[in-house]
Amino acid sequence: MFGSGRVGLARTSGVRQFIPLVARGPFGYACAMRIVVPVGLAIGCLWVAGCDAPVDHFPPNRVHALVVSASRQVDAELAAEDSLSVIDAWFGTPEQPRWPKDLLRGDAAQHLVDPDRLVRAAGRVYSDQENHHFGLYNEHCVTCHGVAGGGNGPASLLQNPYPRDFRAGVFKWKSTARSSKPTREDLLRILQHGAPGTAMPSFQTVAGEDLEALIDYVIFLSVRGEVERRLVDIAVDELGYEERRPDADASLLGVVSEAPQAADTDAADLAVAELNEVAGSWAEAPEEVVPVPDETPFDAASIERGRELFHGPIANCVGCHGPDGDGQAATLDYDDWTKEYTTRLAITPDDDDAVRPYRQAGALRPRQIHPRRLTSGVFRGGGDSQTLYRRLLVGIAGTPMPGVIVAQEPSATGLTAEQIWDLVHYIVSLSEQP
Amino acid sequence: MNPPTEISAQHDASAMRSVWLHRLAVLAVTLVWPLIWVGGLVTTYDAGMAVPDWPGTYGYNLFLYPISTWLSGPFDLFIEHGHRLLGAVVGMVAIALVAVAATRERRRWVIALAATILVAVILQGALGGVRVLLGDRTVAMIHGCFGPVVFVLCCVAAAVTSRSWWDRRWDGRAAADRKRPGRGVVSLATTVVVLSYVQLLLGAQLRHVQPTTTPGMFTLEVASHITGAFVLWALTPVLFLLVRRCGDLTLSRPAGWLIWFVGAQILLGTGTWIVNYGWPSVLAFLPFGEGFVVRSKGFIDSIIVTGHVAVGSLILATSAVVLLQVLRHRSLVARGAIGASRDADTEKLGDDRSSHENNVAVPV
Structure with a gap:
């Protein structure tokens, strides 16, 4: 059944005989090193990783x-x-x-x-x-x-x-x-x-x-x-x-x-x-919860009105999102979480020395926030029309994206609900353009 | 060595080689790699604690846990219990390997290797058990890092019991035409093995990251892992070219595979990052990344992550076998395997049975 090599066996056993056996093998120390090196590395990594002790307390802020x-x-x-x-x-x-x-x-x-x-x-x-x-x-x-x-x-x-x-x-x-x-x-x-x-x-x-x-x-x-x-x-x-x-x-x-x-x-x-x-x-x-009025017709006229508002002084979306809505306008801003330990303390975010104590305390490296590229059609918080309406109305908390003042009638300072819908339609149309 | 002598030697070599030992070693390889896949899947699905007891399963003996409950139960339970069953099968194969080695193998170091495999399999099972009983993720990481070592041992066993191992030994004329790999080749092959394992350890660190690990440390580990991957990839073609000069296809072929394996592994690693943490900024130029949504524990996503784990083990094992063969080749050429007499060769190769054992008749 086992079609080959039957030989007489002289058994050696015990650690003392086994270790030199492995080390000697056909290749001597190279063989032994293949065991020693990984074990050493594993111990090193464990030292880096630390043990899986339960986290006793929440870390302080x-x-x-x-x-x-x-x-x-x-x-x-x-x-x-x-x-x-x-x-x-x-x-x-x-x-x-x-x-x-x-x-x-x-x-x-x-x-x-x-x-x-x-x-x-x-x-x-x-x-x-x-x-x-x-x-x-x-x-x-x-x-x-x-x-x-x-x-x-x-x-x-x-x-x-x-x-x-x-x-x-x-x-x-x-x-x-x-x-x-x-x-x-x-x-x-x-x-x-x-x-x-x-x-x-x-x-x-x-x-x-x-x-x-x-x-x-x-x-x-x-x-x-x-x-x-x-x-x-x-x-x-x-x-x-x-x-x-x-x-x-x-x-x-x-x-x-x-x-x-x-x-x-x-x-x-x-x-x-x-x-x-x-x-x-x-x-x-x-x-x-912010109530959302009924959506106005999504047609070419609404999109055109939205385009004018987008580029106009009241909404002034163009100031951050760029003339084409592709987020290419030059901006330099940060979210509120970053501003807390930088600009609000009169610290320039890219001043490494000034930021260092906060980084050492657990803050992440200050990173600019960029306006959304509206032409991509990707909206992180949801892209349905109701969500976009609310987004335009109240802005995005913690970011430079502002809300708008709601006016009952068209005015120089605020937008009506219809105008906000026009803006929503224009923004949606940006991502549908070829 | 004249031709008739060589043919005779070949016959003797075949006679000394245990086919069943090799088959069992290959079986172990073909079982351990899927076991690593399933184990990886267990971690990917955080299913390591889907069965709270060990060695039993919810109070049942491992082998008596109702199949219907296993198959129709939660997926986490399915893969965790399946992992244990497959591990048990590997354990049985390891026992058989030792038994066959003890009765059919004449090289003591191969018997020791078989015994080492059995010990390693038992240790790996025990580590898995300790991980469950303590509910400890660090032990889970050690368990995950030791699995590939078991796989390497099985691959080494398959290599040293294979026909090509013996053919190389007895193919004196061919060996005489081949070039002896220098120390540089050995160092490079060793570096590839060590780096492969370091990569594996770093990957395990990232996969089993502790909640209290600082972002800086995690970032450092990621950077090291990526750098290591590209260094490894750069080394593999060099290794391939060097071993090819030795003129042995059985040596250069796996070295060639390594280039592809590491390349595929880098792609899998990129995929692993994407399905875990989203589209990286360095790939922002690709159009479909902007709207990419990470899906927690999606099936395809899990396969990508687990594939990355499994291919890591494959790279380690392949590089270990390349190193083994390089050392073997170097050893044979150096001692002139080649024209030297068979008896002298047998003695030097570490087939350290007593001389009277070598004279035992070999049934064919």
Whole structure:
């Protein structure tokens, strides 16, 4: 059966005999090196990668603390430290997130986030026999958006545009007013459809309940991050934090103290008020949806009127998008996330020395924002007519794209609803041109 | 060596070669590569923790888990359990490999190689188990990096038990006409192997990236991975040209494949980046990138990513076999395999059985 070479066998065994056997082999050390080198490299890589220890805490927003320090000329390190203590106590950890329901006023805010879904979205990635997935944020989002939703995950630096920083509470793609939070439907839409031309994927293959859990977690991270920012602000602006902690009544540490009188301090009142304001803004989002009037006829006359508005002084789209809508106009601008640690602090974004402390604190390299090339027909937040109407009406939050003033009648300062539709029609026609 | 002697030597070589050992080694190769594919798919779908226990599956013995539940269950469970079953089959083949080597193979270092393969397969299975029991992504990365090593060992086993290995050994006249590969060729072939594995490790780092990895470190790893890919691609034609001068097709052919493999791998790597992170800025001049939508866990997208993983292993294994053959060729030519006597040759090649074993009659 085994058609060849049967020989008598003299067995050697044991490590002492095996190792020289391998090393000697037919080729001596080369053979041994093929084992030693990969093992050495693997150990080196492990050293670089680090171990897969659970992430105990959300990372602090050090960039915002630096911004507060620079803008107020006050050391905000202690304020940031104490704010983080409050945030950790209220919102838990990446492994065990919490929703501070008891501190929130109003049913909508209390039930903004479902604690069970929050737990499903957090922690380690696994699934069960019923195809329930857990650790969804780590599975789908963390590599780009980061542990705390700061938009500074491992892969963020290589993306253009950068992933969204949820902590500022500013979202681009939504149906609500410019300064409002998005609705759950807005977030679901971006999750399902992705953002064309960016790294934001379409999660159409992910189950609906998983997407709902992700939406909860995104809202959770955004509320958590925005409250953290606000606490640092009020700690410096109102509670008197400097290089030393203020008195007990104004200390944020008292907020998380278990002492019975802790809840009655000024710091506690202010902190809880900020929490409620942020959560409330999310709860009110459905009421902030921008109504869209019936679309006017999409015809040549409408397109021509839109073309005139596009090039005219009121809308002045041409100023950024260029005469042909191809985004070729010379612009130099940045989004609000970048401006926070650059231009708003009188720092030139390409001044590497001035930006360096912020980069070291976790900020990404300042990168220009460019107007959309409308001739491509690619609209990252959705290209349907209703979405484009809202986009023209309220602009894009966090970017230089402005909204317009709505006028009842044609005027020199605003646009009527019909005129906005004309603009929508012209913009759509740009991508349909051969 | 006169012709009749050579023919006689060929016959003896054939007699000493275990066909079944070679078949088992080839079977191991053909099973381990798909196993790497399936393992890659498990990672691509984040399905490594679709089965929480190990070595069983949801309380069942691995082999007794109901097939109907397996096939009709979630896709994550399907591929994870399938990965385990295929791994178990590879384990059985590895056991058979050792058994056949122990009874049919006379070269001790080949027996040691077979034993090493079995140990490596067991270790790889254990790593997979530890990854599940600890739920640890770093162990998952080690598991992913060690799989290709097992694949390389199987390929080496297939090479050293193949007919061409023996033919080269006994084909004295042909060998005499061939050029001995210099140290430069050996160094280059070794560099290609090491660089292939470094690339694999870097790729694993990117694939199993930790949430706390800084953007700067990730960017550095990506830059290193891309640079390494092009350096490797530049080295492969040089290696091909150098080994071709040795005048042995069995040597230069796999070196030629390497050029294509690495080229395809660069394309797959680009595709992997695109389906994971969107259209890169450096390719913005291509018209269809502007509206490209990344689809999370789309099937074709997953195949591209997993293909990148699998071809990485293929490159490593091919380069390892090229290095092995270069060393073999160099060794044979150097010692004049060639006109030297068969007995002397046998002794030098490390077929370190005692001399009386060499005289055992070989049934044909």
